[in-house]
Amino acid sequence: xxxxxxxxxxxxxxxxxxxxxxxxxxxxxxxxxxxxxxxxxxxxxxxxxxxxxxxxxxxxxxxxxxxxxxxxxxxxxxxxxxxxxxxxxxxxxxxxxxxxxxxxxxxxxxxxxxxxxxxxxxxxxxxxxxxxxxxxxxxxxxxxxxxxxxxxxxxxxxxxxxxxxxxxxxxxxxxxxxxxxxxxxxxxxxxxxxxxxxxxxxxxxxxxxxxxxxxxxxxxxxxxxxxxxxxxxxxxxxxxxxxxxxxxxxxxxxxxxxxxxxxxxxxxxxxxxxxxxxxxxxxxxxxxxxxxxxxxxxxxxxxxxxxxxxxxxxxxxxxxxxxxxxxxxxxxxxxxxxxxxxxxxxxxxxxxxxxxxxxxxxxxxxx
Ligand SMILES: Cc1ncc(COP(=O)(O)O)c(C=O)c1O
Numbered sequence: 001x002x003x004x005x006x007x008x009x010x011x012x013x014x015x016x017x018x019x020x021x022x023x024x025x026x027x028x029x030x031x032x033x034x035x036x037x038x039x040x041x042x043x044x045x046x047x048x049x050x051x052x053x054x055x056x057x058x059x060x061x062x063x064x065x066x067x068x069x070x071x072x073x074x075x076x077x078x079x080x081x082x083x084x085x086x087x088x089x090x091x092x093x094x095x096x097x098x099x100x101x102x103x104x105x106x107x108x109x110x111x112x113x114x115x116x117x118x119x120x121x122x123x124x125x126x127x128x129x130x131x132x133x134x135x136x137x138x139x140x141x142x143x144x145x146x147x148x149x150x151x152x153x154x155x156x157x158x159x160x161x162x163x164x165x166x167x168x169x170x171x172x173x174x175x176x177x178x179x180x181x182x183x184x185x186x187x188x189x190x191x192x193x194x195x196x197x198x199x200x201x202x203x204x205x206x207x208x209x210x211x212x213x214x215x216x217x218x219x220x221x222x223x224x225x226x227x228x229x230x231x232x233x234x235x236x237x238x239x240x241x242x243x244x245x246x247x248x249x250x251x252x253x254x255x256x257x258x259x260x261x262x263x264x265x266x267x268x269x270x271x272x273x274x275x276x277x278x279x280x281x282x283x284x285x286x287x288x289x290x291x292x293x294x295x296x297x298x299x300x301x302x303x304x305x306x307x308x309x310x311x312x313x314x315x316x317x318x319x320x321x322x323x324x325x326x327x328x329x330x331x332x333x334x335x336x337x338x339x340x341x342x343x344x345x346x347x348x349x350x351x352x353x354x355x356x357x358x359x360x361x362x363x364x365x366x367x
Contacts, residue, residue: 001181001344001345001346002346002347002348003180003185003346004240004247004346004347004348005185005236008242009239009240012236012238012239013232013236016232016234016235017232021231022230022231022232024046024208024229024230024234025231025234027231027235027237027238028046028228028230028233030234030238031234031237031238031241032045034238034241035241036193038159038166038241039168039174041169041194041195042194042195042197043193043194043197043200044191044192044193045191045192045193045194045200045203045204045207046189046191046229046234046237047189047190047191047207047227047228047229048190048226048228048229049179049188049189049190049227050078050153050155050175050176050177050190051078051081051082051190052207052225052227053175053177053190053191053192053227054079054125054151054153054175055082055086055225055227056192056203056225056227057173057175057192058082058083058086058088058151059086059206060173060199060202060203061123061149061151061172061199063083063086063087063088063122064088064122065087065088066087067089067120068088069083069088069090069091069121069123069124069125070090070091070092070093070107070110070114070121070123070124070125070148071083071090071091071092071093071124071127071313072093072094072095072101072102072129072333073094073095073312074094074095074100074129074310074311074313074330074332074336074337075153075310075313076155076311077311077313077316077318078153079125079127079153080092080313080319081318083125088122089119090319091113092110092313092314092319092333093110093330094106094329094330094331094333095330095332095336097285097335097336098269098271099129099132099135099271099272100129100310100336100340101126101128101129101132101133101134102127102134102139103332104138104139107124107139107142108142111142111146121146121148122148123148123149123150124139124143124150124151125150125152125153126151126170127153127155128153128154128156128160129156130271130277130279130280130310131156131157131160131183131281132157132271132272132274132276132277132278133157133160133162133167133276136165136167136170137164150170150172151171152167152168152173152174152175153175154167154168154175155175155176155182155190156182156183156281157176157278157280158182158184158244159183159244159245159248159278160277161276162276168193169193172194172196172199173193173194173196173199174192174193174194175190175191175192176190176191176192176193177190178190178191178233178237181280181281182280183244183247183248183280184240184241184247185240186229186234186236186237186240187236188233189229189233189237205221205224206222206225206227207224207225207226207227207228208224208226208228209224209225209226210222210223210224211224248278248279250347251279251347252275252279254279254345254346254349254354255271255273255277255279255345256273257351257354257355258282258343258357259273261354261358262284262358262361265361265362265365266287267287267289267290267365268285268287268361268365269284269285269287270284271283271284279345280345281309281342281345282343282345283310283336283340283341283343284340285336285339285340286340286341286365287339288339290365292340292341295341295365296341298367299361299364302363302364303360304344304356304360306342306343306344307342308337308341308342309336309337309341309342310336311337312330312333312336312337313333314328314329314330314333315334315337343357343361344357
């Protein structure tokens with residue numbers, strides 16, 4: 001990845017740095033409002049990262065200790081880490097082999113298994129992995145039947161949209177990330193979106209040490225955190241948002257070139273060229289005959305940086321002990337962990353460079 005920071009961003013950040021107002025002010029407010037209105041939602045609450053946003057989302061809902069939160073396994077483990085930090089039990093759900101998103105069938109299985117084991121499920125986190133919307137039309141009715149809340153971890157998916165709505169607008173809250181590996185960056189940063197005024201008030205207070213204003217006086221309503229975004233990050237975000245649609249179009253073009261130049265390689269599965277995808281990552285899946293880490297090393301020798309795609313959270317140390325002596329209950333995630341190969345993806349790739357990646361990959365796979 002390579003962040004796309006141009007002269008407008010440099011000018012905006014410099015202007016804020018020279019203004020003397022560095023933390024959460026008008027720029028952050030404008031950024032929050034723009035993110036909310038892009039989603040036709042009432043509230044955007046900017047935070048210092050998506051992980052902070054997920055933490056606050058749980059805190060604002062009031063997590064019940066030892067009750068279950070269902071989370072797809074194939075994703076960066078922020079949602080699972082924060083759930084554990086809030087005292088919840090995490091049950092991982094497997095993903096679909098082609099979309100890498102939560103599998104509605106396994107979700108049903110895990111819901112039944114929780115019931116059989118006498119565990120109460122309080123909520124579900126849906127990750128829109130790598131920027132491709134999960135199947136919300138299948139998932140939301142399941143959550144409604146079970147009477148559980150849904151938080152959308154849309155960290156990678158700003159701008160992704162299904163025919164039935166924008167990503168981030170289906171659940172009670174949606175959380176975005178602006179880490180440099182995302183298509184829009186503020187360095188570090190995140191934003192929670194919601195239509196619920198009570199959640200909004202709690203999120204704003206918890207983000208800022210638990211402060212509230214009562215009768216014009218500053219009070220501490222609860223014990224909060226400092227998860228604020230800085231003004232210069234807000235200014236960076238505002239500038240990036242102005243050209244975000246163009247930035248997304250560039251990423252979609254790169255993905256289309258990859259499809260064109262990789263589609264005939266045997267033993268390589270490509271992600272779907274879906275028009276709703278925002279392409280935070282272009283992850284291919286290698287056939288079982290290939291050792292992913294060897295391919296990464298060989299590509300590096302050819303001057304091209306590739307990497308694994310994402311982690312399978314159920315296999316990570318803090319969670320793996322739950323699976324000791326048990327069959328792997330998220331086998332698709334495990335396969336994607338082992339065979340996923342993410343290719344370079346950023347705004348500075350042209351078709352010649354994409355072709356070079358494709359040619360190098362063919363060489364690596366043939367050795
Ligand atoms: C699905 C998902 N959730 C959460 C995060 C964490 O985002 P942040 O780095 O802003 O905390 C990431 C980061 O890669 C992610 O991919």
